[in-house]
Amino acid sequence: MSISFTVNGAERTTDADPAKPLLWVIRDELRLTGTKYGCGVAQCGSCTVMIDGVAQRACVTPIDAVAGADITTIEGIEGPEAEAVKAAWTELEVAQCGYCQSGQIMTATAFLQETPNPTDEDITFAMDNNLCRCATYARIREAVRRAADTLEA
Ligand code: FES
Numbered sequence: 001m002s003i004s005f006t007v008n009g010a011e012r013t014t015d016a017d018p019a020k021p022l023l024w025v026i027r028d029e030l031r032l033t034g035t036k037y038g039c040g041v042a043q044c045g046s047c048t049v050m051i052d053g054v055a056q057r058a059c060v061t062p063i064d065a066v067a068g069a070d071i072t073t074i075e076g077i078e079g080p081e082a083e084a085v086k087a088a089w090t091e092l093e094v095a096q097c098g099y100c101q102s103g104q105i106m107t108a109t110a111f112l113q114e115t116p117n118p119t120d121e122d123i124t125f126a127m128d129n130n131l132c133r134c135a136t137y138a139r140i141r142e143a144v145r146r147a148a149d150t151l152e153a
């Protein structure tokens, strides 16, 4: 059975097993490799994408759960929050190895879309479940703060 959805504005259809995680359809079929596999059990956040505007973990999302959904990956994020986040990430040189960073940016962007005037505590809480093996946490929090301040200015 074919399953259809939208990814970064383009209509997509897959014949994958309905239980196959969205992550592998994105990476292996659509060749959008910015979304990363970290743990496979919803613990690290490296596979974060937006599904109908909400940050979700693609490693534990079966493809049949996104039938008809609007999916955005790191390759397709746009809008003021995404631009502010990407600019702050670049200015503050947040990434170290970079592996976790697309998930961090997706989470930060979705957070700022929902929370226009966050406190520092809001930022810490929002980013708390995205792991970074290089421990760039301080720069991540600083970059989200800068992006939020840019959007508020
Ligand atoms: S790979 Fe999905 S949360 Fe870790």
Ligand code: FES
Pocket (backbone or CB within 6 Å): 095, 096, 097, 098, 099, 100, 101, 131, 132, 133, 134, 135, 136
């Ligand atoms: S920058 Fe290396 S895992 Fe986060």
